[in-house]
Amino acid sequence: MNFLSCRMCNLYHVSPKGDLTTYFRSMPPDGLVEAPIGPFGQGTFVRRVAGERVATVGQWGLIRPGQPERIDYLAPKAGPAGKARKPRPRSTNNARVEGIEAKPTFKAAWKAGQRCLVPAQWYQEPNWETGRNVWWQLRRADGLPWALAGLWSEWIDPQTGEVVPNFTLITCNCDAHPLLARLHKPDTTLPADGQDKRSLVHIEPEHWAQWLEGSEDEARALIQPPPLAMFDLADARRTDQLLAAQRAASA
Numbered sequence: 001m002n003f004l005s006c007r008m009c010n011l012y013h014v015s016p017k018g019d020l021t022t023y024f025r026s027m028p029p030d031g032l033v034e035a036p037i038g039p040f041g042q043g044t045f046v047r048r049v050a051g052e053r054v055a056t057v058g059q060w061g062l063i064r065p066g067q068p069e070r071i072d073y074l075a076p077k078a079g080p081a082g083k084a085r086k087p088r089p090r091s092t093n094n095a096r097v098e099g100i101e102a103k104p105t106f107k108a109a110w111k112a113g114q115r116c117l118v119p120a121q122w123y124q125e126p127n128w129e130t131g132r133n134v135w136w137q138l139r140r141a142d143g144l145p146w147a148l149a150g151l152w153s154e155w156i157d158p159q160t161g162e163v164v165p166n167f168t169l170i171t172c173n174c175d176a177h178p179l180l181a182r183l184h185k186p187d188t189t190l191p192a193d194g195q196d197k198r199s200l201v202h203i204e205p206e207h208w209a210q211w212l213e214g215s216e217d218e219a220r221a222l223i224q225p226p227p228l229a230m231f232d233l234a235d236a237r238r239t240d241q242l243l244a245a246q247r248a249a250s251a
Contacts, residue, residue, distance in 0.1 A: 009094060009169060009200055011038050013137075015119030015145045020044070023145055023205075024119055026055040036124075039093040045116040045152050045167040048212040055119075056152075058165030061093040063155035064105040095151060095168045096198070097223050101216075106168065109151040115211055115219060116167055117203060118148040125183040127235075130242050136183065136235035149201035149211060149223065174199035174225040179236060199225035 013036045017028040024046050032055075037043050043060045046053050095106045122137040123146065140146060152167040173196055174180040180199045187195060201223050203211045210218050 009123045009125060009171075011036055012043075012118075012123035012148075013037075013121040014043050015121055019119055019121075019145045020046075020055050024053060024055065024117070024147070026053045029055045029057045031057040039091065043118065043167070045118050045150055045165075046147075047114070047116040047152050053208075053212075056165050058152065058167050060168075061091075061166060062095070062105055062109065062151060062153055062168040063164065063166045064092070065108050065153070065155070067155065092168055094171050094198070097170050097172050097201075097220070100170070106151060109153045110216075113213075113216070113219075114152050116150045116152040117208065117211070118146075118150045118167065118169060120146040120148055122146075123148070123200060125180075126185065127183055127239055128185040129182060129239060130246060133185075134235075134239055134242070136239070138235075139232040140230055141232045142230075146200075147203045147205070147208070149203050170201050170223060171198040172201060172223050172225060173197065177225045178228050179231055179233070180225055182236070182239075202226040202230065 014032070014034055015023075016034040017032060020026050020028045020032075026046050029044060031042065032044055033042060037060060040059055040061045042057055044055055044057055046055050048054070092105050095103070100106050100110050122139045125136050125138060127134045127136050149170045150167045151170065152165065155164045155166060156162070157164065175193050175195055175197050177197075177199060181192075181195070181197050184195075184197055186192075190196075203222060207222055211222055
């Protein structure tokens with residue numbers, strides 16, 4: 001599967017140092033880049049280490065345990081007749097919660113309770129209601145950062161011994177959500193309530209300990225789409241204006 005065609009989040013903005021210190025109460029890590037990143041870029045995740053919340057820079061895209069080499073997903077590969085082509089790797093920057101305990105890339109981190117929080121200013125999703133793609137940047141209405149639910153791991157390069165921190169974002173179904181169900185291109189062969197639209201998961205501060213240190217059942221209890229009231233609706237309103245203009249033009 002091409003990670004650019006995956007029906008999940010493929011771009012988010014890394015939270016700045018100020019958010020890490022004031023909201024997450026974590027020291028900003030070395031190498032932090034405050035910018036939008038895509039799959040296999042370098043983001044930041046917060047995990048529990050010796051009773052403290054520690055922020056770490058790592059690859060957005062979990063590396064399967066035992067993988068013999070680190071794949072450079074962003075570098076072009078030689079195609080037929082020496083022509084360059086982009087690789088089409090399996091997407092690991094998002095993890096569907098359904099069956100996560102059995103999937104080879106994610107099951108070890110899930111069973112070990114290696115859950116993390118991913119600080120984000122916003123994340124991007126496509127809206128197709130106008131007939132073309134209109135990108136929405138999903139921000140919180142209160143201006144605070146998202147604390148997105150994720151899994152983390154550390155892959156050791158068998159050739160060099162380098163330890164490569166890496167993480168993934170967990171997704172859940174959001175077909176019934178009044179805002180998030182509007183996102184992603186619908187599959188016209190499926191009913192509206194069977195699209196399997198996906199949502200990232202936000203964890204509120206009062207539940208951080210439960211997410212980072214709780215049991216598997218306690219963690220699963222927190223996996224749900226953020227409520228409508230949490231979202232800044234600016235992009236939704238702009239799309240509604242475009243839809244209204246289309247209806248007026250066709251009247």
